[in-house]
Amino acid sequence: MSSVNVSFEFFPPxxxxxxxxxxxxxxxxxxxxxxxxxxxxxxxxxxxxxxxRTVSRLVQETGLPVAAHLTTVAASREDIDAVLRAYWAAGVRHIVALRGDPPGGLGAAYEPHPDGYANAAALTEAARRVGDFEVTVGCYPETHPESANREADIDWLKQKVDAGATRAITQFFFDNNVYERYVDDVRRAGIDIPIVPGIMPVGSYKALSRMAGLCGATIPPTIKDCFEDLDNDPETRRLAAVTTVADQCRDLVRRGVEDLHFYTLNRADIAYAVCHLLGIRPTHADGRTS
Known part of the structure; x- marks a missing residue:
């Protein structure tokens, strides 16, 4: 069994x-x-x-540790505190605190709610005040598109840590050198929480390219070449995705990474295959692995 810890992200259907x-x-x-x-x-x-509803069902039916995402957008402090209390009552003990995308989605202008929490640091502080939540926040190896520069971006992360964040998950990236340099810069800034790589399986190169453009992530030419002309060939595309993601994850593990977070897009196939290749196998009731 691999010593790597994995986590999986889903979205409500x-x-x-x-x-x-x-x-x-x-x-x-x-x-x-x-x-x-x-x-x-x-x-x-x-x-x-x-x-x-999805979070509550996961808590009740699976026994898995569940983290509920929460954003500051279009909600008052009173509304957000009520959501936090409802999560606590439902048995949730882990919040992913994000500023969030505006109603218009990525690329639209962000405006804080007049009676809301201004940013993810304020939301983190609120979560810690409402309950003894573990709080995960986002971070950006290639700098958030709205940040003035890298230094300012890392300072925002520090503010979230000072507010009580216990872990950060990165925006997806494909160049592990970028991640490693970012972690070095974060450590030099005095931030010592885990910086967990966010791993994005490539479903469609066209969709990935659009998403990367909006969030400021770079797609190396090797990734573009790998998926070129495969948008209408899903079977080959899945095989290519497993190969590229597994290679990235193996390299991260060789560099000392102990945690990986998969953006599953609600599909298990690629994440499961990559985990298998990393030595992460199903655990049976008697502790055996497949």
Whole structure:
């Protein structure tokens, strides 16, 4: 069994078919004994009820440690505190505190709610005040698109840590040297919480390219070449995705990384295959691994 800890991110389903896909993925990945699973919160808080419903079901039916995403967007402090109390009552003890995307999505201008928490640091502080939550926050190896520069970006992370954050998960990246340099800079700034790599399986190069452009992530030419002309060939694309993601993860582990967070996009196939290649196998009731 690998000594690497993994966690998996899901999003709340919009349709019955998507719900079936989500729970099939949870069922497939749960035996890998993840450190936690998380459920995202839509732009502008648009999925609040669906997120809470999904989180509650995960807590009640799976026994997995569950982290609920929460954002500051389009919600008052009173509303957010009520959500935090509801999560605590539902048995959730881990919050992923994010500023969040505006209602218009990535790229739209962000405006704090007039009666809300201004940013992720304030949200982190609120979560710690409402309950003894573990709080994970986001960080950006290639700098958040709205940050003035790298130094300012790392200072924002420090503010979140000072507010009580206990872990940071990175925006996805494909160049491990970028991640390593970022961690070095973060440590020099006096930040000592775990900086967990966020791993993005490539579902569609076209979709990935659009997302990377919005969040400031660089796609190396090797990744572009690997997925060129495969948008209409899903089977080969999945094989290519497993290979590229496994190579990235193996290299991170060789560099001393102990935790990996997979953005599953509610599909288990690539994440499960990569975990298998890393030596992470299903755990049985008697402690044996497959």
């Amino acid at each position: 919009k349709t019955d078919a998507m719900e079936q896909t989500l729970w099939a993925s949870v069922e497939k990945l749960a035996p890998l004994d993840p450190a936690f699973v998380s459920v995202t919160y839509g732009a502008g808080g648009s999925t609040r009820e669906r997120t809470h």
